[in-house]
Amino acid sequence: MSKVTIKNEAITSRDEDFAKWYTDVCRKAELMDYSSVKGFIIYRPYGYAIWEQIQKHLDVKFKETGHENVYMPLVIPTSLFQKEKDHVEGFAPETLVATHGGDENIIDPLIIRPTSEVLFCEHFAKIVNSHRDLPKLYNQWCSVVRWEKTTRPFLRGAEFLWQEGHTIHATEEEARHEALQMLQIYDDMGRDLLAIPFTTGIKTEKEKFAGAVETYGVEALMHDGKALQSGTTHYFGTGFAEAFGISFQDKDNALKPVHQTSWGVSTRLIGAVIMVHGDDNGLVLPPHVAPTQVVIIPIQQNKPGVLGKAREIAETLKGLGLRVKVDESDRTPGWKFSEWEMKGVPLRLEIGPRDIENEVIQAAKRNDGHKETIAFSDLSKEVPALLELIQSEMYQKACEFVKTHTTRVNEYEDFNHVLNEVTGYAEMMWCGDQGCIDKIKEDFAATARVMPFDKEAFNDHCPVCKRKAEKVVLVAKAY
């Protein structure tokens, strides 16, 4: 076993400039490209294929839990958009508005959907009459548009791809259960697909979605110690139902408003994968989400038998359900190594004339550079096992990072050290006063990420105001 230590010179190193490293990886790994309109990016095949893996995983989970896919219009008339007060205040400042269609001026200008709550509400009001019509468990895969001033690939865009779930229920209990169930599906997806340990919890009043009674979130910690909100689920209560007249005749004959939820994750998850797992040689993809899990590099590929054997092995591995590519291009092996390293393919297999003679293949793990020799006869057992090992090592490493970057803060003077030197989450007891969080924001540019479900009180006062505190909150700088 030996370590790969070649540094890929094409990208900035993470320590030198993390933001530049990030955009370098986005472009050099061919995940995306810029278009001529700011904030509207092109999802190139390799980036889109990661999103397809996420879609495939989640779509199965959504359907297993009884959800159905629908598609709502791209546009929302301004008058409809204004029906729910909190909601319009939250989104109006960043809407893209269409005012002309063909040769007509549009009287009620059309907002390109920033999110589709109001469209679902208008439809629900039409199709729901009786308790027999409930619940409705809908999901939509689409793109949404938010006219953001500052944009970064995958993390914040004028347009991004997402799924938005919208459900209505007869009771509060059922709707709250739905919001938590979907949070659990996101949390599981983080672990099982992306090898990212999410922190789950409740958002503070200020960080809630526009129009929600409760917002739950999954939060991830990036390599630079900043947090990334990676998905949210919302319990809306009956606010939208009352604004839009979504009511039903219950079993007791009373007319009641429905209880509503919505929930979503977006292509932001691609950004999370890049920033949690990437290294100075580029992308490092967890095998479960990698579009290509194994790349086979033929050595001296013009020698008789080399390409044939490489293809034969590829077919064998594909037969096991693995996603495999043979790089048959006329580049040098060295060029291919760094290309596929940059693209983060989890496992590289090299095969040349001598390997064929010895009936072995050389394997190199992308996540830690370890190499080993595998006998042809062991390939069908060893390659899947190595991929599972890589997935598990990457998840463990990410868990360890969260652990070493979560620091309890008992006194206000410790925030500077925790947020600026250790970096990551500052775990604090909170009195519940937004003023205390605002002060931290002002002094350290950090915000309340989430009040985690699994953290217990470790102290009895708020480090900002010294008043009594019962809630635990994680504070961090964030994307």
Add this chain to the structure above:
Amino acid sequence: MSKVTIKNEAITSRDEDFAKWYTDVCRKAELMDYSSVKGFIIYRPYGYAIWEQIQKHLDVKFKETGHENVYMPLVIPTSLFQKEKDHVEGFAPETLVATHGGDENIIDPLIIRPTSEVLFCEHFAKIVNSHRDLPKLYNQWCSVVRWEKTTRPFLRGAEFLWQEGHTIHATEEEARHEALQMLQIYDDMGRDLLAIPFTTGIKTEKEKFAGAVETYGVEALMHDGKALQSGTTHYFGTGFAEAFGISFQDKDNALKPVHQTSWGVSTRLIGAVIMVHGDDNGLVLPPHVAPTQVVIIPIQQNKPGVLGKAREIAETLKGLGLRVKVDESDRTPGWKFSEWEMKGVPLRLEIGPRDIENEVIQAAKRNDGHKETIAFSDLSKEVPALLELIQSEMYQKACEFVKTHTTRVNEYEDFNHVLNEVTGYAEMMWCGDQGCIDKIKEDFAATARVMPFDKEAFNDHCPVCKRKAEKVVLVAKAY
């Protein structure tokens, strides 16, 4: 065996008013609903699920033939849109244009994509340098917007869902092959998935896509004898490449423009399925594309053992990979029968206490109403066999319809009988002069649908002008 003859009173009959029958089916089968913006429809779960089946089928075929999915921006700056002259003339009159983002006026107003050729071209120009970079075989699943004055669910909408393939190649031969290969994939999909026999061929000069050198099409014949263009593929030559500067250094070191194609099918295919197969009781879905292939109706479902047995049979059939639903709602069996008939589920199974005693189930085929009794022990063999039989019967029936609705026209005076009484395709020899087609359009409101690949000359003169004619063209009224 007996025939079901109950007429569903909820919908207009096809003979009475085909257009009203169509919208009745769209709404009563819960395929779609209208939104508050004209032409922007809501794809309800049952309608969207049909689209998902089409997507799943095609996405596999696209990937098997080496295509990769990408996602391009939703918006096109007006200045970019205007770069290819024919293209902009074709689409400009029906664009939706965004002029405001947040609190800004947008200087170069953004067109909501009616199709994405120019976006792909701009990107291709950036990423292609050498023959090594070719071909690029891209596809995109998305929605597009065309500000149409007259709209009909699935057939013509201000917004519709589609896929658009965009490819670039080093040679004309390769690009032309691509356009024909994708046409073949559409044609196969018609037969294998939708049970629709498409007619394939070349579009006349006038019916070509804006900017294309050659447009190929798949055309289908609806129950009312009108044709529906169901998919097109285009060979662009080097026109876009020259307008956008997409060139590459070839093996001979010469700088050459790429040869380009595009191809697409849309949710219009859902309209085709409705109008080819539907009857006076509603939708009739071919088993391969049906979201639910088998519905099980428990009879006297409160009697002990009935629901249990229904669920057990459902699990057995699901285990075979079939899409099965048990209707456990508290409606009467009669209500359920007509509900699932309306929704076109290919096979209905009924099971009650007496059937359980006799270890049989009653099966009813949606396409022709035939009923039969199946022993429990034969279910795993008989149900899949019945579904295959239904698929094949529906395809054969549709083929027969095309055959009886394709009539050769040798003399101009025969057009009236063929287009207005027989209905369907008038098959004629054509001199190649658009004036002759225009005259038919003026007199009979019919257009040239396609010059079919598989039809041989049957005469030597054009029935309009009597001049020499060598091409066969199919003329029909069309959607």
